[in-house]
Amino acid sequence: MSKRGDRLQNKGKRGSRRAAAERAGSGTRSRRGKSSPKSSRSAKSGKPQSPIWRWTKRLALWGGAAALLGAIFLAFAVGFAARSIPSFYQLKATQNAQTILVRARDGSEIVELGPSFGEWLDYDDIPDNMKNAMVAVEDRRYFSHFGIDPYRLGGAIIEGVTGDDRIGGTSTISQQLARNVFLNSNRTFDRKAREAVLAMALEWKFSKEQILELYLNKVYFGGGAYGVDSASRKFFSHPATDLTVAESAIIAGLVKAPSRYSPTADVDAAVARARTVLRLMREQGYITAQQASVDVDTVELKQQAGQNSVRYFTDWALPQLDILLPETFAPIEVWTTLDVGMQRAATASIESNTPDGAQGALVSLDRDGAILALVGGTDYVESNFNRATSAMRQPGSSWKLFVYLAALEAGYTPDDRVVDTPVTIDNWSPRNSNGRNIGETNMRTAFAYSVNTVAAQLGNEVGFGTVASMARRFGITTPVSTFPSMVLGSSEVRLIDMTRAFATVSSKGVGVQPYGILKVTAASGETLYEREEPRRNTVVADYVVAGMTDLLQTAVQTGTGRAAQIGRPVAGKTGTTSSNKDGWFVGFSSGVTTGVWMGRDDAQPVPGLQGGRSPARAFAAYMRYAVKDRPVEQFDIELNLPEWRLEPDEEYLYGDPDDYYFIDEDGNLIEPGRRDPSNNPFDIEGEQRDPPVDQGRIETPRVDPPPAVSEDFLERATGGELPGGGNNRTAPAPDPGTPQRQQTSGRVPDGVRVIRPEQDTAAQQ
Structure with a gap:
């Protein structure tokens, strides 16, 4: 290759390297100079970004995200709640409790209990x-x-x-x-x-x-x-x-x-x-x-009764609805026997006559047992304990009602003579309240002045069990003791039970059951319950009631209950317990029977409290109003004794056995006091056998008594033919129609008939 070619090649490489370097330098300058538009603006302003601004932006972003999540969560919560909420018609039908409107016997409203929901009104109504x-x-x-x-x-x-x-x-x-x-x-x-x-x-x-x-x-x-x-x-x-x-x-x-x-x-x-x-x-x-x-x-407001004492009555009466009605939560109206005017009078009489620091209670019954008024204390708001129906207290001498009822049924009359004398019965020695004894008197006076010794003797004679049984017959539901002291009211009772017992006397011996509910209706007017007249039983005979009414009337006229007089016939009895812990008066007039009790809840003495004082005065204050619109009624105290009381027969076996002739199994009469103890076929209750004859003594031969009656009379007396072979001889027969007074002791064996001798009968007249 020529040199010229080599120079051109080298020149080309240098150019390539220079171009690459320029490109690299340009990139470097670009990074160092921050040539972006934002960077250029910041560079031009010359101010760095504030941390607060940066945190504000971050909080805004985070808050927005949290708000979005919260909205989503809230939407889910609301949606879930909406799905769980009952329908409109289910909510409309929901009612949490029952409403009870209580009405008096005249139909007026006296109290409304429980939540009241009224009638459901649609939006347009x-x-x-x-x-x-x-x-x-x-x-x-x-x-x-x-x-x-x-x-x-x-x-x-x-x-x-x-x-x-x-x-x-x-x-x-x-x-x-x-x-x-x-x-x-x-x-x-x-x-x-x-x-x-x-x-x-x-x-x-x-x-x-x-x-x-x-x-x-x-x-x-x-x-x-x-x-x-x-x-x-x-x-x-x-x-x-x-x-x-x-x-x-x-x-x-x-x-x-x-x-x-x-x-x-x-x-x-x-x-x-x-x-x-x-x-x-x-x-x-x-x-x-x-x-x-x-x-x-x-604006005219509805008049309110304003009597908190009414709640004592409703507390006693309304629980009975659980028995009278099927289970229901619908609103109901309860029509009761309560008389609004009498309730006010009862409340006022208790408040004005109860001693300071004591409590008072009152129960008033109509002749059929309907409760006309009921007060369980001096103030319901202060104490809702119902002393008229729940408190158990000793009745004192008011309990003598049952002692004298038993005695009258056993044969006594108000005019019979009794003796007020010191007496001891099973180591118990009762005393009269005045500490004195008056000697011989009659039943009427002994009851009127509440003589304790006479009541003790009568209870002992008729039997304490008999007295307890009489109390049960007259409606006492609490336990009754049969110790001798029970005749003076040692057994605790309820006021409503004692009032019921006196009401039975007022109704001429026909049993009385207290009641307070006449009928129950629904809000629509449908009758859910209506009281039916129960079958009533006679617990004692008319002559017993007449005699008892005689005694009770005398107790108010001249005896311990004089403070209970109201200007018309009243019969009743006072009661005071030891140390003046309880005071009672229970009585009746013109078909209304009322019982009053006063005392302290802690059973401490109340100075001056006696049945013939505050309780009797409260009774009178109430009864003057209770009977003001009723006709005056005179008591029937005439003793019309039945024939069987005048002519003894085989069903009337009372008296001391030694006062009677007894007919043995052979039809022979046994003279009074001449029964052979070794051959006595029965024991007389309370009688001791004669002691055995000493072995060294010569026993007098026994001589059979001559027959005293004819064979015809013996056949009538024994109810059958005489056994053969008897050595009977004729003799004058006693007159079986001679009147005689009933005795109170003695027990006769089966198959043996009692005949009272004429001379003994004459001696009793």
Whole structure:
């Protein structure tokens, strides 16, 4: 190759290397100079980027992402909650508890118990004034928000940040509905968050009209009233469809604080709150200025009974519905036997006569057992313990009712002679309250002045078990002791049971069962239960009741119960326990039987408390009102003894066996006191056998007595033919028709008949 060619080749290589270097240098300068448009602007400004700006941009990016994720999560939560919420019709049918409206015997309302839901009103049936009033005072932006109000929500967040534990005043109508239906009332941030989610779920699932309908039918307005219809009936005595503007304002104002603004609790507060509601309605254009100026003071409120003593009666009567009715949660109306006027009189008599520091109770029954009034204490709010139906206290001398009933049934009469003398029975020695004994007297006087020794003797004679049995027959349901001291009222009883026993005497011996419910109806008027007249049994004979009424009347006329007189015939008995721990008076007049008890719950003595004082005065104060519209009734105290009481027969086996002839199995009479103890075929209760004959003594030969009656009489006496081979001889027969007084001891074996001798009968007359 020529040299010229070599130079050209080398020149070409150098050019190539220079071009490559220029290209490389150009790239380097470009990188070092930051020739990009952004870099050029920064270079021209000469200011570096701020870290705050960089962090702001980052937070914006992260916040946006978090907000997006939160929105997605909230959407899922709201959607899930909306799917879990029951349907509109299920929520409409939901009722949490039963409402019981209690009516008196005249049909008037005396108390309403349990939550009241009234009638369900559809959205179109609710007056516009009521809907507008509720929106104006509770949620003015109700028709524009989506379940939560951003303004109120902002306030809630501020309160949460500032550390206020009570987050309130932020709930929309939708949130309040969610809380009332699904949540509790704990005012915490967690509950508010769940409340907001549920509110949006409600808005998602239901229309505004449906939500407002649910709210107005379920929100609590105080006094047990849920829903506008219940509130309208409770406070104004008419359905919600008839609400006026002023009445709607009063009801709408209750939601904020039902107990504070209730018109039955504070009328002034309720009126002031209603005026605020009217102002808000006018400001928001729901009513005119003229409508807003309505005088709320002129609104007629429903009269309230205001008797807390009625709750003693309802506490006793309403639990019986569990037996009378099938299980139901529907609203019911209970028609009772309670007389409103008598209940007021009973409450006043107890409050005005009960000694300081003591409690009092009263039960009043009609002649068929219907409870006319019942007071279980001096103040139900202070103590709801029902002393009329639950307290068990010693009845004192009022228990002698059963002792004398047993004695009268055993053969005594009010005129029979008894002896007030010291007595000891099984190491028990009762004493009279005055410490004295009056000697011989009659039954009437002994009962009227409550002589303890006579009651003890009578109880011992008829038998303490007999007295206990008599108490059971007359309705005593508590355990009854059969120790001797029981005749003076040592067994604890309930006031309602003692009143029932005296009512049985008032009803001429026909058993009385206290009752308080006449019928039960549903809200629609359907009768669910109606009381039927029960079969009533006679527990004692008429003559026993007549004798007992005689004794009871005397106790009020001249005895220990004189303070119970009311200007018409009254029969009753006082009772006072040891150390004046209990005071009783139970009695009746004109078909009304009333029992009064007073004492301390801790059974401590009450100075001066006696049955013939405060209890008897309370009885009289009440009974003057209770019988004022009833005719005066005289007591039937005439003793018309039946024939079998006048003519003893084989079913009337009473008396001391030594006072009677006994007919043995061979038809022979055994003279009084001449029975052979070795051959005695039976034991007499309480009688001791004769001691055995000493072995060293010569026994007198036994001589059979001559027959005392003819064979015809013996056949009639034994109820059959005489056995053959007897050595019977004729003799005058005693007159079986001779009247005689019943004795109170003795037991006769089967197959043996008792015949009273004429001379013994004459001696008793």
